Amino acid sequence: MCEFFDDKECLDPQEREAGxxxxxxxxxxxxxxxxxxxxxxxxxxxxxxxxxEALARLPVTRKSQLIELQEERGPFGGLNPxxxxxxxxxQSPGPINEPENTxxxxxxxxxxxxxxxxxxxxxxxxxxxxHLSPGGFILDSGARACGCTVIPAGPGQxxxxxxxxxxxxPQGYCGTPSFLKILLDRAAERGQSLSxxxxxxxGEALPGALRRVFQEAGIEVRQAYATADIGLxxxxxxxxxxxxxxxxxxxxxVRPGSGDPVADGEVGEVVVTSFNRDYPLIxxxxxxxxxxxxxxxxxxxxxxxxKGWMGRADQTTKVKGMFVHPVQLERLRSRVAGMSRxxxxxxxxxxxxxxxxxxxxxxxxxxxxxxxATLARALLKLGVDVTWVEPGSLPRDGIVIEDxxxxx
Numbered sequence: 470m471c472e473f474f475d476d477k478e479c480l481d482p483q484e485r486e487a488g489x490x491x492x493x494x495x496x497x498x499x500x501x502x503x504x505x506x507x508x509x510x511x512x513x514x515x516x517x518x519x520x521x522e523a524l525a526r527l528p529v530t531r532k533s534q535l536i537e538l539q540e541e542r543g544p545f546g547g548l549n550p551x552x553x554x555x556x557x558x559x560q561s562p563g564p565i566n567e568p569e570n571t572x573x574x575x576x577x578x579x580x581x582x583x584x585x586x587x588x589x590x591x592x593x594x595x596x597x598x599x600h601l602s603p604g605g606f607i608l609d610s611g612a613r614a615c616g617c618t619v620i621p622a623g624p625g626q627x628x629x630x631x632x633x634x635x636x637x638x639p640q641g642y643c644g645t646p647s648f649l650k651i652l653l654d655r656a657a658e659r660g661q662s663l664s665x666x667x668x669x670x671x672g673e674a675l676p677g678a679l680r681r682v683f684q685e686a687g688i689e690v691r692q693a694y695a696t697a698d699i700g701l702x703x704x705x706x707x708x709x710x711x712x713x714x715x716x717x718x719x720x721x722x723v724r725p726g727s728g729d730p731v732a733d734g735e736v737g738e739v740v741v742t743s744f745n746r747d748y749p750l751i752x753x754x755x756x757x758x759x760x761x762x763x764x765x766x767x768x769x770x771x772x773x774x775x776k777g778w779m780g781r782a783d784q785t786t787k788v789k790g791m792f793v794h795p796v797q798l799e800r801l802r803s804r805v806a807g808m809s810r811x812x813x814x815x816x817x818x819x820x821x822x823x824x825x826x827x828x829x830x831x832x833x834x835x836x837x838x839x840x841x842a843t844l845a846r847a848l849l850k851l852g853v854d855v856t857w858v859e860p861g862s863l864p865r866d867g868i869v870i871e872d873x874x875x876x877x
Contacts, residue, residue, distance in 0.1 A: 585693075700743070801845055811826060813825070
């Protein structure tokens, strides 16, 4: 028996992987039969999808597509099952609609709270927004899954928040790290000590210096990586040891602009298959960058780890008035047999934008630079310079478009 949120966290890794892969075919059949979007997207699929290799051959659905899909096909873009029950509808981030079913711990956040030290009977001051955003509800459900009582404080109203803290003395905080720092600073000005002993933060980066400020105030802080589409993706159990992947989902790290998995340790886009029958998502590209880490966490949880949020995969950049997208560069790479990687450098010379494509061959360059430039101009509708670089020389940092232009 494990001393964790549940026994899944200490499963043998091969047993966990086999269990998740065994669900794929049934889940894909369900999505194809009940979701208009996946019924069309996967209409030509033949044969089983019972391995990582087979999964990697399926098309990716990108978060950036949702706005257009929802405009064309209704509130959820046809991704949700026909006849399925949606109990709340949010609009976050921006104009993207997100569904919720209010069943227990629907966002699977309980284990993140447990790893952060939350336990039954504790009071939790939830300072993430409940207004049109799922954020407050996502954290609310996770805290309650740990047996906590939630104070739905939301963000802002600093003075009232401090009064609540003084009168109710909650042991836990959840919300953004920046707002916890605001509360800490304002409390110090008032001569007040916050009652928090632990916190779960999300939505922003947690720099080491800020973590130390919280520790000096007696608050142990852990991070959670969740999205409004998926719910929990990964969570922190030990400081500075990366984030443990959530159980019950399959996570891939792929080359931005493509669906091709990268090698372990290489930075790429986080792609998730979530076995949620209320809102099925198959190879859903979050737009976030991260990388897999070696080995399990020291805490004893056996699942894989990622390095946390490392930037955005959607590096779309405007050059000479035209947008250049990572997916366009991936199309160019795939059309040149023998090209393993590509990286665009955007610079400014004499007040003019300059676009250079650094192309990495598998061995010797397969085409002259001029021929690659001609292909690129047809795809990008822009004039470019092309340079072949040495095999293995481009950084494995997830950056496809590097904008070196000075800030305006």
